[in-house]
Amino acid sequence: MTEWETAAPAVAETPDIKLFGKWSTDDVQINDISLQDYIAVKEKYAKYLPHSAGRYAAKRFRKAQCPIVERLTNSMMMHGRNNGKKLMTVRIVKHAFEIIHLLTGENPLQVLVNAIINSGPREDSTRIGRAGTVRRQAVDVSPLRRVNQAIWLLCTGAREAAFRNIKTIAECLADELINAAKGTSSPKTPWPPFSRSLASGPCQTAPHGASPHTLQTTSSSAARSSPDRGHRQTRRVVSPWSGCSGPLTPAIPLALSR
Structure with a gap:
Protein backbone atom coordinates (compact mmCIF):
# COMPACT_ATOMS: atom_id res chain seq x y z
CA MET A 1 0.00 0.00 0.00
CA GLY A 183 -60.72 -12.85 19.18
CA THR A 184 -62.28 -13.84 22.51
CA SER A 185 -64.20 -11.57 24.85
CA SER A 186 -63.19 -12.94 28.25
CA PRO A 187 -60.44 -15.09 29.77
CA LYS A 188 -61.05 -18.81 30.14
CA THR A 189 -59.75 -19.17 33.70
CA PRO A 190 -61.26 -17.34 36.70
CA TRP A 191 -59.23 -14.97 38.80
CA PRO A 192 -57.88 -15.70 41.33
CA PRO A 193 -57.45 -19.44 40.53
CA PHE A 194 -59.08 -21.26 43.46
CA SER A 195 -57.70 -24.69 44.40
CA ARG A 196 -60.15 -27.55 44.89
CA SER A 197 -57.81 -29.16 47.43
CA LEU A 198 -58.60 -26.34 49.87
CA ALA A 199 -62.36 -26.97 49.77
CA SER A 200 -62.21 -29.19 52.87
CA GLY A 201 -60.08 -26.73 54.86
CA PRO A 202 -60.99 -23.51 56.61
CA CYS A 203 -60.69 -21.52 53.39
CA GLN A 204 -63.51 -22.94 51.26
CA THR A 205 -64.12 -21.95 47.69
CA ALA A 206 -67.26 -20.49 46.21
CA PRO A 207 -69.71 -22.90 44.50
CA HIS A 208 -69.24 -23.51 40.83
CA GLY A 209 -70.86 -20.76 38.80
CA ALA A 210 -71.45 -18.58 41.86
CA SER A 211 -69.84 -15.27 42.68
CA PRO A 212 -66.76 -15.42 44.94
CA HIS A 213 -68.63 -13.12 47.33
CA THR A 214 -71.96 -14.44 48.60
CA LEU A 215 -74.55 -12.25 50.26
CA GLN A 216 -76.43 -13.47 53.34
CA THR A 217 -79.42 -11.46 54.53
CA THR A 218 -82.04 -12.10 57.18
CA SER A 219 -85.40 -13.32 55.93
CA SER A 220 -88.55 -11.24 56.16
CA SER A 221 -90.06 -13.52 58.85
CA ALA A 222 -86.91 -13.31 60.94
CA ALA A 223 -86.95 -9.54 60.57
CA ARG A 224 -90.55 -9.38 61.75
CA SER A 225 -89.81 -11.57 64.79
CA SER A 226 -86.70 -9.64 65.76
CA PRO A 227 -86.82 -7.02 68.52
CA ASP A 228 -86.24 -4.30 65.93
CA ARG A 229 -89.58 -5.26 64.31
CA GLY A 230 -88.07 -5.02 60.82
CA HIS A 231 -86.57 -1.58 61.17
CA ARG A 232 -83.04 -2.82 60.54
CA GLN A 233 -81.63 -5.58 58.42
CA THR A 234 -78.25 -7.22 58.81
CA ARG A 235 -76.09 -8.08 55.81
CA ARG A 236 -72.97 -10.18 55.93
CA VAL A 237 -70.55 -10.53 53.02
CA VAL A 238 -68.79 -13.90 53.04
CA SER A 239 -65.53 -13.96 51.13
CA PRO A 240 -63.69 -17.13 50.03
CA TRP A 241 -60.56 -15.70 51.65
CA SER A 242 -62.26 -15.04 55.00
CA GLY A 243 -61.36 -18.42 56.54
CA CYS A 244 -57.67 -17.88 55.86
CA SER A 245 -57.23 -14.22 56.70
CA GLY A 246 -59.33 -14.01 59.88
CA PRO A 247 -62.93 -13.43 60.94
CA LEU A 248 -65.69 -12.67 58.53
CA THR A 249 -66.57 -9.21 57.39
CA PRO A 250 -68.43 -7.44 60.23
CA ALA A 251 -72.18 -7.23 59.91
CA ILE A 252 -73.42 -4.13 58.07
CA PRO A 253 -76.81 -2.76 59.18
CA LEU A 254 -79.03 -1.69 56.31
CA ALA A 255 -82.28 0.24 56.37
CA LEU A 256 -85.10 -1.70 54.79
CA SER A 257 -86.29 -0.34 51.48
CA ARG A 258 -89.91 -1.04 52.34
Missing part, protein backbone atom coordinates in the same frame (compact mmCIF):
# COMPACT_ATOMS: atom_id res chain seq x y z
CA THR A 2 1.44 3.32 -1.06
CA GLU A 3 1.20 6.54 0.86
CA TRP A 4 -1.48 7.77 -1.55
CA GLU A 5 -3.73 4.85 -0.88
CA THR A 6 -5.92 5.03 2.15
CA ALA A 7 -7.73 2.29 3.92
CA ALA A 8 -11.49 2.09 3.51
CA PRO A 9 -13.28 3.59 6.52
CA ALA A 10 -14.83 1.05 8.79
CA VAL A 11 -18.61 1.23 8.72
CA ALA A 12 -20.15 0.69 12.12
CA GLU A 13 -23.19 -1.53 12.08
CA THR A 14 -26.30 0.03 13.55
CA PRO A 15 -27.69 -2.15 16.33
CA ASP A 16 -31.29 -3.26 16.16
CA ILE A 17 -33.67 -0.97 17.99
CA LYS A 18 -35.66 -3.05 20.45
CA LEU A 19 -38.53 -1.81 22.57
CA PHE A 20 -37.44 -1.80 26.24
CA GLY A 21 -34.25 -3.46 25.00
CA LYS A 22 -36.12 -6.76 24.45
CA TRP A 23 -38.79 -6.71 21.75
CA SER A 24 -37.77 -6.40 18.10
CA THR A 25 -40.05 -5.00 15.42
CA ASP A 26 -38.48 -6.88 12.50
CA ASP A 27 -40.79 -9.90 12.70
CA VAL A 28 -44.02 -7.97 13.37
CA GLN A 29 -46.63 -8.51 10.66
CA ILE A 30 -49.66 -6.27 10.00
CA ASN A 31 -52.08 -8.66 8.33
CA ASP A 32 -54.75 -6.03 7.59
CA ILE A 33 -53.61 -4.15 4.47
CA SER A 34 -55.92 -1.21 5.20
CA LEU A 35 -54.19 -0.50 8.53
CA GLN A 36 -50.57 -0.84 7.43
CA ASP A 37 -50.18 2.93 7.00
CA TYR A 38 -51.77 3.72 10.37
CA ILE A 39 -50.08 1.26 12.74
CA ALA A 40 -46.60 2.74 13.14
CA VAL A 41 -44.52 -0.09 14.51
CA LYS A 42 -41.76 -1.02 12.05
CA GLU A 43 -38.56 0.45 10.59
CA LYS A 44 -38.30 4.19 11.28
CA TYR A 45 -40.99 4.03 13.97
CA ALA A 46 -39.02 1.62 16.16
CA LYS A 47 -38.18 3.13 19.54
CA TYR A 48 -36.37 2.08 22.69
CA LEU A 49 -39.06 3.65 24.87
CA PRO A 50 -42.65 4.74 24.14
CA HIS A 51 -41.77 8.29 25.21
CA SER A 52 -40.64 10.40 22.24
CA ALA A 53 -42.06 13.80 23.33
CA GLY A 54 -43.22 14.35 19.76
CA ARG A 55 -45.77 16.99 18.77
CA TYR A 56 -48.17 14.60 17.08
CA ALA A 57 -51.29 16.60 17.97
CA ALA A 58 -50.09 19.85 16.39
CA LYS A 59 -51.49 19.02 12.96
CA ARG A 60 -54.31 16.96 11.59
CA PHE A 61 -53.57 13.27 10.91
CA ARG A 62 -50.05 13.60 12.28
CA LYS A 63 -50.88 11.23 15.13
CA ALA A 64 -50.87 8.41 12.57
CA GLN A 65 -47.07 8.76 12.54
CA CYS A 66 -46.86 8.29 16.32
CA PRO A 67 -45.47 4.87 17.35
CA ILE A 68 -48.36 2.59 18.21
CA VAL A 69 -46.96 1.65 21.63
CA GLU A 70 -46.68 5.33 22.53
CA ARG A 71 -50.30 5.86 21.50
CA LEU A 72 -51.27 3.03 23.84
CA THR A 73 -49.20 4.62 26.59
CA ASN A 74 -50.84 8.01 26.05
CA SER A 75 -54.31 6.49 26.11
CA MET A 76 -53.58 4.88 29.47
CA MET A 77 -53.17 8.38 30.97
CA MET A 78 -56.92 8.96 31.10
CA HIS A 79 -58.75 10.35 33.13
CA GLY A 80 -57.95 13.68 34.77
CA ARG A 81 -56.21 12.33 37.86
CA ASN A 82 -53.85 10.34 35.59
CA ASN A 83 -52.99 13.15 33.15
CA GLY A 84 -49.27 13.72 32.74
CA LYS A 85 -48.18 10.53 34.53
CA LYS A 86 -46.46 9.12 31.46
CA LEU A 87 -43.58 7.44 33.29
CA MET A 88 -46.14 5.51 35.31
CA THR A 89 -47.98 4.37 32.17
CA VAL A 90 -44.67 3.41 30.55
CA ARG A 91 -44.02 1.08 33.50
CA ILE A 92 -47.55 -0.30 33.21
CA VAL A 93 -47.12 -1.07 29.50
CA LYS A 94 -43.71 -2.64 30.10
CA HIS A 95 -45.13 -4.85 32.86
CA ALA A 96 -48.08 -5.82 30.64
CA PHE A 97 -45.73 -6.78 27.79
CA GLU A 98 -43.72 -8.98 30.17
CA ILE A 99 -46.92 -10.75 31.24
CA ILE A 100 -48.00 -11.22 27.61
CA HIS A 101 -44.67 -12.81 26.73
CA LEU A 102 -44.86 -15.17 29.72
CA LEU A 103 -48.44 -16.25 28.97
CA THR A 104 -48.25 -16.58 25.18
CA GLY A 105 -44.56 -16.90 24.34
CA GLU A 106 -45.07 -14.46 21.47
CA ASN A 107 -43.71 -11.01 20.72
CA PRO A 108 -45.91 -8.56 22.67
CA LEU A 109 -45.74 -6.11 19.76
CA GLN A 110 -47.35 -8.71 17.50
CA VAL A 111 -50.04 -9.35 20.11
CA LEU A 112 -50.73 -5.61 20.34
CA VAL A 113 -51.02 -5.27 16.55
CA ASN A 114 -53.41 -8.22 16.32
CA ALA A 115 -55.50 -6.83 19.18
CA ILE A 116 -55.84 -3.46 17.44
CA ILE A 117 -56.80 -5.11 14.15
CA ASN A 118 -59.50 -7.21 15.83
CA SER A 119 -60.85 -4.44 18.09
CA GLY A 120 -61.44 -1.68 15.57
CA PRO A 121 -65.02 -1.45 14.22
CA ARG A 122 -65.37 -1.73 10.45
CA GLU A 123 -68.86 -0.27 10.18
CA ASP A 124 -70.81 2.37 12.07
CA SER A 125 -73.92 4.51 11.70
CA THR A 126 -74.47 8.22 11.32
CA ARG A 127 -77.48 10.47 11.78
CA ILE A 128 -79.18 11.58 8.57
CA GLY A 129 -81.90 14.22 8.52
CA ARG A 130 -82.93 17.35 10.35
CA ALA A 131 -84.26 17.91 13.84
CA GLY A 132 -87.72 16.54 13.10
CA THR A 133 -86.98 13.32 11.21
CA VAL A 134 -83.71 11.60 12.00
CA ARG A 135 -82.68 8.20 10.70
CA ARG A 136 -79.56 6.12 10.95
CA GLN A 137 -77.43 5.44 7.89
CA ALA A 138 -74.76 2.72 7.81
CA VAL A 139 -71.30 4.00 6.93
CA ASP A 140 -67.81 2.55 6.68
CA VAL A 141 -65.20 3.49 9.28
CA SER A 142 -61.94 5.04 8.12
CA PRO A 143 -58.71 3.17 8.93
CA LEU A 144 -57.42 5.90 11.26
CA ARG A 145 -60.66 5.93 13.24
CA ARG A 146 -60.52 2.13 13.48
CA VAL A 147 -57.11 2.38 15.14
CA ASN A 148 -58.27 5.22 17.40
CA GLN A 149 -61.37 3.32 18.52
CA ALA A 150 -59.42 0.10 19.07
CA ILE A 151 -56.87 1.77 21.35
CA TRP A 152 -59.61 3.56 23.29
CA LEU A 153 -61.65 0.37 23.75
CA LEU A 154 -58.66 -1.67 24.92
CA CYS A 155 -57.54 0.93 27.46
CA THR A 156 -61.07 1.58 28.71
CA GLY A 157 -61.71 -2.14 29.18
CA ALA A 158 -58.46 -2.60 31.11
CA ARG A 159 -59.17 0.44 33.29
CA GLU A 160 -62.68 -0.69 34.17
CA ALA A 161 -61.54 -4.26 34.85
CA ALA A 162 -58.86 -3.08 37.28
CA PHE A 163 -61.21 -0.79 39.23
CA ARG A 164 -61.92 -2.24 42.71
CA ASN A 165 -60.20 -5.47 41.73
CA ILE A 166 -57.33 -7.42 43.23
CA LYS A 167 -55.68 -7.52 39.80
CA THR A 168 -53.31 -4.75 38.82
CA ILE A 169 -53.85 -2.50 35.82
CA ALA A 170 -50.92 -4.17 34.03
CA GLU A 171 -52.50 -7.62 34.44
CA CYS A 172 -55.86 -6.34 33.20
CA LEU A 173 -54.22 -4.67 30.19
CA ALA A 174 -52.36 -7.89 29.36
CA ASP A 175 -55.63 -9.86 29.55
CA GLU A 176 -57.39 -7.36 27.28
CA LEU A 177 -54.64 -7.50 24.65
CA ILE A 178 -54.35 -11.29 24.72
CA ASN A 179 -58.11 -11.85 24.47
CA ALA A 180 -58.51 -9.25 21.73
CA ALA A 181 -55.64 -10.76 19.76
CA LYS A 182 -57.27 -14.22 20.01
